[in-house]
Amino acid sequence: xxxxxxxxxxITFEGxxxxxxxxxxxxxxxxxxxxxxxxxxxxxxxxxxxxxxIRRLVLEGDPDxxxxxxxxxxxxxxxxxxxxxxxEPALAAGKVVICxxxxxxxxxYQGVSRGDLRPAVDxxxxxxxxxxxxxxxxxxxxxATGLARAKGRQGKEERFEDFGIExxxxxxAGFLAxxxxxxxxxxxxxxxxxxxxxxxxVCRLADNALKGTGA
Numbered sequence: 001x002x003x004x005x006x007x008x009x010x011i012t013f014e015g016x017x018x019x020x021x022x023x024x025x026x027x028x029x030x031x032x033x034x035x036x037x038x039x040x041x042x043x044x045x046x047x048x049x050x051x052x053x054i055r056r057l058v059l060e061g062d063p064d065x066x067x068x069x070x071x072x073x074x075x076x077x078x079x080x081x082x083x084x085x086x087x088e089p090a091l092a093a094g095k096v097v098i099c100x101x102x103x104x105x106x107x108x109y110q111g112v113s114r115g116d117l118r119p120a121v122d123x124x125x126x127x128x129x130x131x132x133x134x135x136x137x138x139x140x141x142x143x144a145t146g147l148a149r150a151k152g153r154q155g156k157e158e159r160f161e162d163f164g165i166e167x168x169x170x171x172x173a174g175f176l177a178x179x180x181x182x183x184x185x186x187x188x189x190x191x192x193x194x195x196x197x198x199x200x201x202v203c204r205l206a207d208n209a210l211k212g213t214g215a
Contacts, residue, residue: 008091012102012133016171019141019191025100027199040090043100048085051078068115075106076124108174135209139191143168
């Protein structure tokens with residue numbers, strides 16, 4: 001599960017909207033920094049100036065603003081820029097990169113839940129991205145609870161939440177299926193607990209990956 005010698009470690013967080021993964025990303029980054037690790041905390045879509053511009057296009061506005069096919073192209077463009085300008089330079093410098101969402105979200109949102117595009121997602125990922133995380137932490141959460149949390153934020157980036165509970169249910173089932181498909185790098189964490197309890201599990205799993213045990 002660990003990256004190659006002389007390189008950093010790439011950790012991603014996945015989960016349905018409102019699962020608490022963004023909070024756990026931040027807490028893990030703080031914990032590793034306190035332990036003396038050089039950490040880059042980033043997110044998708046976004047993480048580089050160009051990708052942040054695309055983020056506004058895909059996360060704001062009417063739910064039907066884009067088709068699943070157009071979303072896929074936009075997300076891939078954002079990810080490629082993010083990879084080139086943020087992720088790969090940080091890993092080459094031996095840093096720990098913690099990313100709030102990555103390719104697995106595209107496999108779910110555009111590949112399964114919003115359209116039947118998984119083959120296209122995988123083909124484009126292989127062609128344009130070509131990298132998987134070293135460790136993916138799936139923060140698992142009941143869809144109704146997650147959606148209520150997400151809508152309670154009352155922010156501008158609610159385009160996907162506005163698709164409703166059915167999408168969130170498909171997303172949860174899809175993420176759990178991905179955890180089985182990519183069992184070598186996925187670890188499922190129960191998000192329906194106190195933040196500190198979730199964070200303790202997250203830190204333990206990250207530490208194991210950094211030590212090379214992968215357990």
